[in-house]
Amino acid sequence: MFSRLVFGKKGEPAVLEAFLDKSAYERFRDYVMKNRLSESDAVVKILERGMANYWLFEFKQMKASYMRIKKLFEELKKDNELLKAMQMENERLKNILEKADLKG
């Protein structure tokens, strides 16, 4: 189940196959009807817009992802500090006991 481009002879139309999320497909159908385009013409216009604004959309996605990752990062960091603190404390307590044993 992969989206792909299938090329024939050079210069001849190519076949585009895509697997879209249901919501993206519904927006595609709306776009076709609203703009009264053939599906092929609609796909061409959509692809052109996608390529022209690629970095803008990547930036927008990154900003949204940043907030999610930040929350996850804080949680992972907090757990990391706690688990490491337990490890270090065990080492510290072992040292105290060793010294106490040596004393006597």
Next chain:
Amino acid sequence: MKIKGNPLRDDGHQKRRNDLIGALEAIESREKVHIKVTIPYETAERVRLFLKEKGILEGQGIPLLIQYGLSSESEEELERLKREMNSKAAHNLWGEYAVMKFKAYEYLMENKAMVMRLSNMLYENRLLKRRLQLKGLQKLIPKDEWDGWDESVIDSYYHKYVFGKSPPAPHGKLK
């Protein structure tokens, strides 16, 4: 155009997993619809080169370009986004994002390894504190967050880091 849904994947709800792998799985599990159209050679070639230049596989890149191309942003919104993207703060944000993603992955792996030993670590900690008490060194025994942890807390950590999902019941003290 052929339309073909995937009823096997139509579970109707989004999985709420915190980890990165879980998020990817959730994206993959959404219902898909297949479209097949012919497009001019020049456009197809431009798309192919565009994706190649970005290092994106066609399988991921084509739906992504369609998704971006269909987005509802107006020209004004895109212009505003463009100004924001070109600001110094935005440049820093890309860097911070990359570093944070990397560090989050590192923490995830480290935490996973430590959680695998959590039961032993906790047992050892309690044993050491007991030995200090027996030696009359109560003053040196620290009070810790984990002193009150029971099996359910260890299970919660296990589910979070080893099985990669939330525990079956919200009885753990883990936040």
